Amino acid sequence: MNEQQLVETYPRLWHMAHQGAWPAIRERGLMSSSALLDDYSVEEARKEQLRTMRRPESVPLERPGRPGAVIRDQKPMSDGALSKCLEDGLTPSDWYGLLNSRTFFWLSRDRIWRLLRARAYRDLPQTVLTIDTASLVSAHREKIWLSPINSGATLFKPQPRGLATFARINDFPFAERSKTRNVKNNVVELLVDHSVPDILDHVLAVHEVVNDTLGTELWRSPDAKDDDHP
Template identity: 40%
Template sequence: MIVAKRRLPDIAYHLVDAVNFDRIQREGLKCAADLLDRDDAACGTHRPTALITKQGAYIRDQAPMPPAALAHCLDSPLTPADWYRLMNGFVFFWLDGERLRRHLAATRGRPQRLLSIETARLVDRYGDVLSVTPFNTGNARRRPARRGQRSFVPVHRWLAEAWSSECEPGRRPRAASHRPVELVASVSIPDIMAFCVAVEPVNDGAGRRDA
């Protein structure tokens, strides 16, 4: 029997608030922790609403993962604060078009820039710090999946072993055919525009509203 080789989609997507786009063209994509100057208290605290840093960077809210909801779906001994620190240290890309549409709907009409990133070239350059996830790790509502460090599967390991390392102890791994939802970088990406093949303005005709 011939087994199809696993591969990532050709394009990964990153939705950028328009106020951040000029900075991204100059400095690249920064994780929230870097935008927060690695302030441990800020990185480990839930953001129920978006914020703007002293430098003018817009950081999205974490409304879909309140502490009480997270506490019920985290692997032991992780705490909600641990999860916020973990998430703030990542740069996220969507690999799933439906999730991208949901994210866009959650931007509340704020003007955005949709970056289309050539996945293969990004993996060639940053493969050692890239992982994939099987679900939206930023959402802990509506029957959330159990999660922990194991939820971030190194991309090269996923290509070789599918979801075996993501499996909870005592459970069967996800089907190898289960498609990744997110591509995640554990570092900021200063040269992101080198991998960008398209930039699409979104919501530019809509009125701005505060987050």
């Protein structure tokens, strides 16, 4: 796959954050869980626990001079299921650490709504960012990975995953996968290492989603189109 294919096939990306997250994201950028733990100066032992062990619930973070933040839960995963599907000698702790070091975006509107409608989240207000793919890729191409699976879920029939799961844009086997998969199931996730400090440059719109319904528009770029929403 090349950048032009990626941008033309998936012109928009979506990121789901907790309710009330937008002011902090706008001020300090979009951070991975590991980046947040560093930014909020979490004590080392607690940081290692949150980074390498499954989080059954979301974890609020506080620090003087910082807006409140939340590290999301990892309910869709389990150690037992991961142990059965991990490859390359990886342990569940290795996988949690890898995921926590990256920020995540969905490439399909269907998939962001699937997450919003999941039992764990559908009754809770969520904040959803709509992102311009071309802008993000242009600014962060060296930090971007693509995934063919939902790497943060092991529900139902967990797909194998390992060091080769994530590929750089030019190494992703898009054409080969297109023979057996539709667009929304070809490239499933786009990930950026560590953080996107300039996320405001790439966001087109920010919405609140409540009870499976598109709610308040919290922010909109002058470059946004009418259909820039989840």
